[in-house]
Amino acid sequence: MPPPSPPPAYEILPNDSRAAVLTRSGRSEVHLPSPSSPVGSESTVPQRVQNLWFDDGNIVIQAGNALYRVYRGALASRSSVFQDMISFPQPPEAELVEGCPFVELPDPEVDVTPFLRAIFEPEFFMPFPAPTEFDVVVGCLRLGHKYGVEYLRRRALVHFSSGFPTTLSQFDRYMYEPEDGPSKEHSWRFPEDPASRIRAILVAREVDAPWLLPRAFYTLAVHFDKLGMAVFNGAVYNGLDVRLSAEDQKTFSKGYIIQKQGHSGGRLWIFIVAPSD
Template sequence: MDIETSTPVANLTHAEGLWFKDCGLIIQAETTLFRVSRDFLAMRSPVFADMLSMPTPVDAEMMEGCPFVRLPDAARDVTYFLKALIYSEFFEPWPTKALFPVVAGVLRMSHKYQVDVLRRRALLHLSSQHPMTLDDWDATGKNSMRAHGEFLLEVILLARQTSALWILPVAFYNASTRLDIEILITGLDGRSLETTDVIACVQGLRYLDTTATSNILDFLTPRAIPGCVLPVACAQKRGAKRSEVEAWRVYEPQEDTNPIAPLDMWEQSDYHGVDVCGVCRSYIESFHRSARQSLWSRLPEIFGLPPWAELEQLKTEALN
């Protein structure tokens, strides 16, 4: 139990939907009060069970005749956590959609207070938006949490805090390619990365913007392709398209835009803009797929993380 200086009662508010008058435990987080069942909380969390099993001192703080506990956690996190415990429909298993702040709050609290069922559920939600295969990455689409820039730093912090290292390759890729360098270094909304993670993002970004992007676009290099029926014309068309695509890499900081990241640089529909023979078309499609898969395979290494196979094992152990 965390004992701190009491907050003036006038500033405290009851949490909506989490103040049960017939329950005997009052919890304070920031300026929010929760009144819940002591036995229920102890049954679900071994950490709370240990806290609440301690003999109550004679001079212990009470409120409305109930034991009183202050938590150092954010009131929002405590709200999400308790609602997930009490209301079955509030935080349903994946693939039911869940807002990222809810996932993050439940994961932080369930990890800290050892509520394994909620921890696994939150990790599944987070993992669904941070795939471990290229096919799953492509299927995730633009509407996933990876497109929500305001949460990119928090995902990394959350993965580190809860030892969910398999989240980090995609989380680092997203942060390094979608956030401004200043935000990566100094943080956002009071949240900042550890120095080692900042370095990983910056070094990874240098590789992605140079070597990785060159490798991804190499299928448009106007080289001779065995079996091509129009070698001169096809080479010219590939070269012209390469010049056009290079313009996508332009960085304009004053316009708050970043170059297109290498994994997103070319889509299936873009092939329609390359009018080459069938032999060349098959070649460039195969070459591009291979280059993207090669980059994906190296993604953990680029950011100084264990290989995918090791990360997959960590994920399996955490979710079983």
């Protein structure tokens, strides 16, 4: 008779669909990487994020290859989802990671890092019109929406919306201002990677902000010559696979063809309808 299978390395506790709470179920010691190990190296071993690793923190979070040690009380007080998730009782025999509960999030570290920094570093993500960056806004908006951090969701949505003017006067000011950085009208600029335009549409859909989509589709159309069939086949942005839904691919194709037929030469003002101010 073969020997019984060893217990799994981790046990998944009851959880909601958005994150898994894990505890060490074996008796072997949990080894974490040294503080000197840099995040973003080619190694797949999880690495500590130094400005989000607090020695007196009482919860360890992993996202991708990034490890964070923060304060669960602070998370629970700001996030209804974390409050429910952290309240799950831990089995008495479960081992902890450096004495702390261990939570593994399914979200990418490029979103989790700015999200946690915005919570634990008050000056990292200030309200509009403070200048910021696309990836910071997206991380705070996605996870603020997903994990019920309402103040952060609202703040990030104001920032995000500033890059997608919805009136003709706003559009004119956006288009004719210098493109070398934020301004009083918009707090961020798109990264050079044109695939960021695809991610912007995905995020607008995810957080239920459809009023931003006309401008978002227009921006994508302007960069169609750079993206080519990646608009339909998908692309990689910041290590993430980004791909429009089938419905959004149809929307893009229809709008692009109609507007191209109506504008010969010059820049195409695709998907833009001039609303009354």
